[in-house]
Amino acid sequence: MxxxxxxxxxxxxxxxxxxxxxxxxxxxxxxxxxxxxEQVYELKKHNHEVFLHCDFIHGLNPNTKEAMDYINEVICPDGIISTKGSTIRNANKAGLKTIQRIFVLDTLSLTKSIESCLSTKPDAVEVMPGLMPTIISRLVDELPFPIIAGGLIHSKEDAQAALEAGASAVSASSSKIWT
Structure with missing residues (x-):
C-alpha cells in the first residue's frame, strides 16, 4: 500500500x-x-497519492453518507484518514481507501483501538504517538492491516525505530524525515 x-x-x-x-x-x-x-488536484497533478484527514475539514461533517459522497466525487482524494469508526465505514462504502488513526495512551485505549479497527476494517492503521516500538510490534501482531507510525517523529532515528518495530510507513510533518 x-x-x-x-x-x-x-x-x-x-x-x-x-x-x-x-x-x-x-x-x-x-x-x-x-x-x-484544488489542493488535492495540485498534489495529484504531481503524482502524489493523497489521503485527506476528514476530521480536519473545515465546513464539512464527514460522518454522513452525503459528505463522504462529496469528498469522493468533488474533492477526489485517493483515501481518507479519521479517528471515527463511522467515517471509516462510510468511506469504505464509498470505495475510498481508509486509514484509521488511533491514539494509544494506556492499555485500555490500546485494547479498544484494536477492537475498533477489527470492526471497521480500514486499509491501514496509523498509531499515535509513533514513538512506541513495543506497541507498534503488538499492533503488527494483532491487526491484519499495515501499521503507520505517526506523531512526535522528530528524527530519522525515531522513524527508523518505528520501521524496525514493524511499521509499514512513518508519517511526519518534518521534511528532514522524508527528504
Whole structure:
C-alpha cells in the first residue's frame, strides 16, 4: 500500500509550496471544503497519492453518507484518514481507501483501538504517538492491516525505530524525515 516508507504530512498549505520533493504518499491535514478540491488536484497533478484527514475539514461533517459522497466525487482524494469508526465505514462504502488513526495512551485505549479497527476494517492503521516500538510490534501482531507510525517523529532515528518495530510507513510533518 505504501511504495515508500515515508509519508509527508502537510499541515500548512503555504509551507507545502516550499518543499522541493515529497514522498509518493501525502497526508493532507488542512483545508476547507472549498479549498480542498484544488489542493488535492495540485498534489495529484504531481503524482502524489493523497489521503485527506476528514476530521480536519473545515465546513464539512464527514460522518454522513452525503459528505463522504462529496469528498469522493468533488474533492477526489485517493483515501481518507479519521479517528471515527463511522467515517471509516462510510468511506469504505464509498470505495475510498481508509486509514484509521488511533491514539494509544494506556492499555485500555490500546485494547479498544484494536477492537475498533477489527470492526471497521480500514486499509491501514496509523498509531499515535509513533514513538512506541513495543506497541507498534503488538499492533503488527494483532491487526491484519499495515501499521503507520505517526506523531512526535522528530528524527530519522525515531522513524527508523518505528520501521524496525514493524511499521509499514512513518508519517511526519518534518521534511528532514522524508527528504
Amino acid at each position: 505504501f511504495p515508500d516508507p515515508y509519508i509527508a504530512t502537510i499541515q500548512d498549505w503555504e509551507k507545502y509550496k516550499t518543499y522541493r520533493k515529497l514522498p509518493k504518499v501525502v497526508f493532507l491535514m488542512t483545508g476547507t471544503m472549498l479549498q480542498l478540491p
